Amino acid sequence: MKHGVLSEADDLVVEEHPIAMTYNGISHAVMMATPADLEDFALGFSLSEGIIAHPGECYGVDVVNGAGGITVEIEIASGAFMELKERRRTLAGRTGCGLCGVDSLDQVCRPLPTLARAQGFNTEGVRRALSEIGPRQALTRLTGAAHAAAWCGMDGELRIVREDVGRHNALDKVIGAMTRAKAAPGDGFLLITSRVSFEMAQKASLAGVSALVGMSAPTLAAVELAETAGMTLLAFARGSDFVCYTHPDGLQLDSACQSPPPGAA
Structure with a gap:
């Protein structure tokens, strides 16, 4: 209905798929996301979540389409993987609040870098x-x-x-x-x-x-x-x-x- 008038029309709806992140073959997180730029998503998520400390700890990303959704297979350094296993979290439904599944308060506020003053920001x-x-x-x-x-x-x-x-x-x-x-x-x-x-x-x-x-x-x-x-x-x-x-x-x-x-x- 538009302006009080009923009508039929085609409409475009955004895609939302379950995206499973696996690290060295072990499932870690499932998010509902738009299935595009998933290699960027995997690397950015891994860095921003502290799963890897720097890009060199990510050895490869493969996107696998399956009947139930999409799996992003991420290979990381053994040291990073050992740390990940020690702080495993269940993050299903992450798009809602960003902290779903965090199981301790010290996982919420991670140590932050001291940022240099923005230069040229205008x-x-x-x-x-x-x-x-x-x-x-x-x-x-x-x-x-x-x-x-x-x-x-x-x-x-x-x-x-x-x-x-x-x-x-x-x-x-x-x-x-x-x-x-x-x-x-x-x-x-x-x-x-x-x-x-x-x-x-x-x-x-x-x-x-x-x-x-x-x-x-x-x-x-x-x-x-x-x-x-x-x-x-x-x-x-x-x-x-x-x-x-x-x-x-x-x-x-x-x-x-x-x-x-x-x-x-």
Whole structure:
């Protein structure tokens, strides 16, 4: 029904499949995800979850399509695999909250790197990235049901864009693609179309990125994490508007930014 009128029409619906992550032949996690860019997803997930400490510990990724879903077979170094077995978690349904299946509190807040101050992060680049992300969201335009994440140059150029039905998955895919492209984390910032939750900020921080821009609201836990890690966090970013929550000294203002009038609160 549209404008009170009943009609029949074809519609496109976003794909959502169970994706099983196995490490050295042992099943570790099952997520509902969009079945695209799965090699990026596997590498980004492995890094952001601390399963591997660096890309060199991932020896290979194979995507296997089966009747019940898709299995991503990841071969990792023996040392990383031994550590993984010691802290096995069941992560089915991960797209809901990002922490489903964590079985102890010390697994939630992992040690964060101390991030260097963002260099070259500026309002003009943020505005450009925000203006260009919409046309790059093909799944969202077709279905209205996908999240996007992007790795942007400091000038706002969208260098890597990934979409997924799950916001965590979209960010993991970008982190994996950045790693495969050998992108330097200090050369740009991350843009996400979703809210900035604790885990989204944690993933960005663990990737070594000093500036994160979210198009929706942040959570208090995400703001506190960004403050502690030294990350410049912007949220409610739309058009020319945004709110800077942490480390404003990492954001360069351009001439289009006006000071408030005298006496303004």
